[in-house]
Amino acid sequence: xxxxxxxxxxxxxxxxxxxxxxxxxxxxxxxxxxxxxxxxxxxxxxxxxxxxxxxxxxxxxxxxxxxxxxxxxxxxxxxxxxxxxxxxxxxxxxxxxxxxxxxxxxxxxxxxxxxxxxxxxxxxxxxxxxxxxxxxxxxxxxxxxxxxxxxxxxxxxxxxxxxxxxxxxxxxxxxxxxxxxxxxxxxxxxxx
Numbered sequence: 001x002x003x004x005x006x007x008x009x010x011x012x013x014x015x016x017x018x019x020x021x022x023x024x025x026x027x028x029x030x031x032x033x034x035x036x037x038x039x040x041x042x043x044x045x046x047x048x049x050x051x052x053x054x055x056x057x058x059x060x061x062x063x064x065x066x067x068x069x070x071x072x073x074x075x076x077x078x079x080x081x082x083x084x085x086x087x088x089x090x091x092x093x094x095x096x097x098x099x100x101x102x103x104x105x106x107x108x109x110x111x112x113x114x115x116x117x118x119x120x121x122x123x124x125x126x127x128x129x130x131x132x133x134x135x136x137x138x139x140x141x142x143x144x145x146x147x148x149x150x151x152x153x154x155x156x157x158x159x160x161x162x163x164x165x166x167x168x169x170x171x172x173x174x175x176x177x178x179x180x181x182x183x184x185x186x187x188x189x190x191x192x
Contacts, residue, residue: 011086012036019088020078020104030076034128036086042120044092047146051116051191052076052092055144058184059095059112066182071111072096078104079113081136089129092116095140095181107136111181114142134163140180144191152191154178 012035019033028043044052052075059073074094081087088104093114096105113133117126133141141157141164151172157164158179170176175187 012038014038015086016080016083016088020080030090032090033086033088034132039125041125044116045118047192048092048116048118051144051146051152052114054190055114055116055142055186056093058186058190059093059114059180062180062182062184063095068182070097071181072100074100074105079107079110079136080104081107081132085132085135087132089132091133097181107138110136110138112140112142113138114144116144116146118146119148130164134159142178142180142186146191152188154186154188154191156180156186 014033014036016033019038022031022038024031025040030041032039032041056073056075063071063073072095074096076090076092077094078088078090079094081089091113094105094110095112096109097111098109115129130141137159139159143155143157145153153172154170154176155166156168156176156178158167167179168176170186170188173189175185178184178186
């Protein structure tokens with residue numbers, strides 16, 4: 001998966017600081033900043049939340065087993081991706097290093113970003129966020145796809161010189177050891 005970003009249109013007027021000053025919606029929707037434009041995504045549904053929670057527990061348990069008290073699993077926190085490219089996003093799950101007393105986190109503190117894609121996520125949104133994570137040099141990326149009426153699928157990526165390279169793929173019911181700051185066994189049957 002390549003992470004090259006081509007600027008087909010000019011950057012929008014909003015900065016990362018503008019995004020941080022915005023209030024997040026009360027209904028669970030997520031307000032993100034992509035290339036200077038604010039984007040609102042609807043609140044995640046039950047299947048999405050369930051898969052995110054299960055992945056967060058798998059991650060937490062793996063970090064504890066590895067005695068990595070310096071790393072923390074955080075759901076749905078703001079990540080300042082790029083001030084020059086005016087981008088800030090809210091991954092479904094982040095693994096961050098260091099202090100967690102922040103409202104949002106610098107990209108260099110994020111060791112793993114996890115996105116759970118639902119049918120409503122457009123391919124443009126998906127490509128843009130993956131490119132943003134790569135440009136911010138976030139070392140590991142997990143993608144879970146929840147197709148309508150079908151079981152979950154999982155991809156684990158590690159950042160290379162020119163973008164993310166796929167390390168693992170698991171179809172429904174399969175178990176893989178996913179790349180990350182510590183190895184994590186992901187059982188896709190637990191993601192429903």
